[in-house]
Amino acid sequence: MPKVQGYSFDTQHFIECGDEALEALREWRHTDRVNWIRIQGRPGVLWMRRYGEVLGLHPLAQEDILEGEQRPKMEPYDDHLFVVLNVPVLVHGRVVLRQLYISLHRNHLVTVFEGDRDPFDGIVRRLRQNGHDRLRRADLDYLFYALVDVAVDGAFPVLEQLDDQLEVLEENLIVNPDRRALGDIYRLRHDILLLRRSAWPQRETLGRLLREADEWIGETVRFYLRDCLDHAHQIADLLQTLADTSANLLDIYLSSASMRTNEIMRVLTVFATIFMPLTFIVGVYGMNFRHMPELEWRYGYPAVLGICLMIALGLLIWFRRKGWL
Amino acid sequence: MPKVQGYSFDTQHFIECGDEALEALREWRHTDRVNWIRIQGRPGVLWMRRYGEVLGLHPLAQEDILEGEQRPKMEPYDDHLFVVLNVPVLVHGRVVLRQLYISLHRNHLVTVFEGDRDPFDGIVRRLRQNGHDRLRRADLDYLFYALVDVAVDGAFPVLEQLDDQLEVLEENLIVNPDRRALGDIYRLRHDILLLRRSAWPQRETLGRLLREADEWIGETVRFYLRDCLDHAHQIADLLQTLADTSANLLDIYLSSASMRTNEIMRVLTVFATIFMPLTFIVGVYGMNFRHMPELEWRYGYPAVLGICLMIALGLLIWFRRKGWL
């Protein structure tokens, strides 16, 4: 069962209650106050069948909430505006997209957050403290803006964490590419692409709110929503930069590995090409033929050592000329 | 010969029949009931020549059905709206796109499904059971929506299977890249790209139905079609994510293989560069020259072993400094 909280306020009053808000709403709705039903946790089918109508949600909006995993969108219905936003959170270092549903009605507003804790504690605190806060003085559409603003800006700390992780990878990448790092890049890149995919419709949703929701959102609040759209642009830009950087990283990683193979091969080749001829030569004079005149020579042994030295030096010079040393 | 079923219903009546529906349609058409001719299996040329006109299909629509392999599209003709959708199904683990043709006329609706079993059994069950089901109470356009909805949502289970397969590959990829996995990635990626290619015109078709088909689809049903379009967006998004993930996987796979080559080379190089000089040295003292004073030395043998040990240690230290050990 989801957790329900209800707030009904104007500059003079501030009423706050729990589950009973769903009943109180029938009455609040006819006052001049701003009314907000805040739901945390995903509702089940039975819950929705019971309260969906009281909240004023169209059957298709109810279905979306029950299904979950919606992409960001804005859908005007006859008597309410239904908005879906994605709020990225980090769970054990991996990105998870949480759904936020905001339904803006003529005289009340419903938020449903898919996870345990929506990001609106700060707003409630502002509402409670002070009758002169802009939120207490303003209309329903300003509350709507404030909620959207918090939801959109929730992406920034997540992006910063991803950026930090990328930078750590970046640092020890060229120096020492190993296989564990590969898995890290893969996971990071997966999360970045996932976020980027959701940032585009989020941006579009905000753009449409600005252009098409004038039935629901007043002129003055629209300046504020433009700021949200601007932040959505910033987020999409940042994600594109992170995606580029991670692709870049992968390319560099690959190059760095093949560069190391190269160096290793060079060492192997230098050693092998020097010692193989020498080993052959000493092998020759290790043969047991009866008739091998060199074996009897007085300076045969130092001569062979000298030849070996000369071959080794010759090959070293050749390698140096090739730039392998 | 395709399998034909006919349904003619309103809240009071529910008539269901087989092949004879094609004849009955001439009469049904003039009643106030909702009439649906449901065809499963691809019709042949003779069949179409015989029944195409009764069904009210334009020659070009008939041709499309006979040809098969159409891309999703919506084509208004003078007296009917012709819609082609693609329904992905899994056959032996590979994706196959089945064609669904829906032709919406003034007073009847025709569906043709290319495969053995269209996905509409659930809808027929709802129709049969209950005179108060929304489908029995509503108009032809709501039946049209219900069919499109089922067809579009048919992609979700297929996508989930592909996603699961990707995840399995993902897990044992970095640990142990082998050549069979390559073939799996290739096949999976092929299917994902195929689906993605068909998801785009499907989405466009639904968008055009929403914008351009107001002659055929009423205002209230349009809210419901918007939900189908939303699902088509979700499907296209999911496919893009799968495509990105599979590209990502391939890059990682390649990197992982070259990383392993690297490690293998390092082992080989360390062994070879240590033992080649040593083998040379012992080869030297295996030569049979008469005059090799070292051979007579009391401690010649342990001296050589000592030199070998020192060379080996020296090289090991050098490799450790290079970070190869």
Add this chain to the structure above:
Amino acid sequence: MPKVQGYSFDTQHFIECGDEALEALREWRHTDRVNWIRIQGRPGVLWMRRYGEVLGLHPLAQEDILEGEQRPKMEPYDDHLFVVLNVPVLVHGRVVLRQLYISLHRNHLVTVFEGDRDPFDGIVRRLRQNGHDRLRRADLDYLFYALVDVAVDGAFPVLEQLDDQLEVLEENLIVNPDRRALGDIYRLRHDILLLRRSAWPQRETLGRLLREADEWIGETVRFYLRDCLDHAHQIADLLQTLADTSANLLDIYLSSASMRTNEIMRVLTVFATIFMPLTFIVGVYGMNFRHMPELEWRYGYPAVLGICLMIALGLLIWFRRKGWL
């Protein structure tokens, strides 16, 4: 000199002639019949200077035909509509794009095909056989459609061949990547990209014919041109799929090669790291030092063999633990 054929027909009459058609056209033009001048082979400058005006071609249209290698386009002039299409043909297994020029005038139509044989033999056969064929009954714009239809659909058999070739490559790719296959992929991919590049303006040309040529093409024929556009979409989709598949193939190819290198290296490394220490050891006891006490031992020889065996086994166990065996 290009081959010229002329056709002038209605339901009652069917006149067919050769080069003299160019003269006859002056008169045909003033009848109510449908008149078609069909030219196969690229005209030269002199030919064009002589007949260009009779045919009614604007100087810029003449220039395009003389130049050849035009991209698909539609250009309305004051008194005729000039259309360029690309017809892909296979010559010795490689794709070649042949130009087709169709010029639709008030009362006649000119086709110029760049190659030896245009794809219109089937249409002429239909014209000759039967006064009741739709082509004989209909107007100039329907003939125009029929020609465009044949030209557009000419791409399908070519695409199928390319697809078959891709599939053959695909099959023995992962199993056995060799260098000849690389050349095949390269050539195939080159042809696919070439075709794709021409499919886009072709599609655009048909779209513009549908939207902008209502001065030349009647309402009923426009349904039929929409079918051509649909086929052009299908062709562009297929080409994109082929392009994706071939890119995919190349990536797999590359990965497969590096995977094989990997396996080969593993075998080499296992052999080398086992035998190099052993060869060193037996080299030690092949030295000719006078004072090597082990040589005198009773069980020196089997001890050395035993040590060799133990080293080999130890390394094999180590490799198995590393997963290299």
Add this chain to the structure above:
Amino acid sequence: MPKVQGYSFDTQHFIECGDEALEALREWRHTDRVNWIRIQGRPGVLWMRRYGEVLGLHPLAQEDILEGEQRPKMEPYDDHLFVVLNVPVLVHGRVVLRQLYISLHRNHLVTVFEGDRDPFDGIVRRLRQNGHDRLRRADLDYLFYALVDVAVDGAFPVLEQLDDQLEVLEENLIVNPDRRALGDIYRLRHDILLLRRSAWPQRETLGRLLREADEWIGETVRFYLRDCLDHAHQIADLLQTLADTSANLLDIYLSSASMRTNEIMRVLTVFATIFMPLTFIVGVYGMNFRHMPELEWRYGYPAVLGICLMIALGLLIWFRRKGWL
């Protein structure tokens, strides 16, 4: 100092002069003749300060000419139309983009070409020869078209050269990839991308001339400019094909190199894995232990040779089964 030439003509007259044209223009401007000031070489600041106003160039147009390195664009000013085009030329086999500025005024036209020799010698020859040439009979806008046409078509020979170079690389690529070829591909690809980058705004400039310059260009000349736009499309298409082909080439190149490494490794591995065990075995019987009973055997030597042969054959059979031979 740039080289200045002036032409003032109609069907009857043809006046041609040098630097003095800048003065004559003040008077020519008030005649009914077509007046063209042709400047070759980039003007300096002083020159421009002195003559810019006589030529009728807006300060911003003057600045563009002085700066150089402009991208193709079309800019209408109050009293003239200023057009910048890029003309690619080959200098020592590398592509260089030369700027061409065309300024179309009410009654005169100015061309400034950044390099030593603009591509307009052919046009001047046509003007000189014949009072009945279309250029002599037509208006200022037709001269404008003729100049643009020559400038746009100047790209074709450059593209053909690049295509030829690509084909040469293509031929010996798969057979024998070496490092010099890499540098060639890099340079070629750099030039192709540079050209492609400039072809896009060039095409856009011509499109805008067609759509937005009706104040300056008459209806009949617009058919001709459409031909220029068509060529600009062809050029952009060709460049895209060249870019694709060169990317393709690079991928193949890389694959080919890794394929060769593969083959080389195979040879090495086959040799090494056969000879290393054999060398070990003969090393064993080269040891000097006193007690090695095999050494005394009558058929010890041929037995060892036989064992060596069997090991070699066994490994060869194994390699053949693995497909490495």
Add this chain to the structure above:
Amino acid sequence: MPKVQGYSFDTQHFIECGDEALEALREWRHTDRVNWIRIQGRPGVLWMRRYGEVLGLHPLAQEDILEGEQRPKMEPYDDHLFVVLNVPVLVHGRVVLRQLYISLHRNHLVTVFEGDRDPFDGIVRRLRQNGHDRLRRADLDYLFYALVDVAVDGAFPVLEQLDDQLEVLEENLIVNPDRRALGDIYRLRHDILLLRRSAWPQRETLGRLLREADEWIGETVRFYLRDCLDHAHQIADLLQTLADTSANLLDIYLSSASMRTNEIMRVLTVFATIFMPLTFIVGVYGMNFRHMPELEWRYGYPAVLGICLMIALGLLIWFRRKGWL
């Protein structure tokens, strides 16, 4: 605390002051002079709370300045036009994007530059020197243009530096790819992509200024802003070219490394395959079997050397045929 300077001028007067400008502005605002408040360094929250209103900045504009890291944008408010531009600067060879905020009010203009030194010293010098300079004679919107122009053109020197760095990398890339170069490419490419990401919204901002800011910018100044937009296009083009070139470089780099590995492998393989059989043969005749008849032969030794020579020559010929030498 940011550094504040104020300028108030017309052709007759030129007033310049420091922090006191913030107070003077209240009065200046009501004169006919052009008034510019120039702020260098990022303001803090307290500073903004104190002076934000005097400067006439909307709370959201104030917030943007306080936050920093804005993307380029243009936002009209009721009584001022707020523009954000990015000015790239090089700090220790790496690109850093500095924010420039320009706020254009009815009768004054505010610039805030995030860094220590904005790029406007040259403009102030022109203002001080000469009452007849265009800047002194013109209106507020021309000053606005002049500031935007300087800010946009600030990217050119940075781009040139990046281009030079790319060229240096390019030169020693094919010859000698090493691992340090990889890090350089990575860093360079990171900076180029970062700049490119900011160049797109910058260009869009200038385009919107041209199209949508006619309430703030007069017709004549709009010609000049078109020139800024043109430069923004040039910058975006250059960045795309740099991005392409750096991607190209990376591909070449990778290819070059694998080509070198190839060459190294070839040398190793040639040496190893020649010397391994030879070493085996001489090992055979180093065995100590009692019964080895060849050892007793008169010409056994030279025969073995001859066989070795023939094997070596045979292999060399084989390698040459394979093209490995």
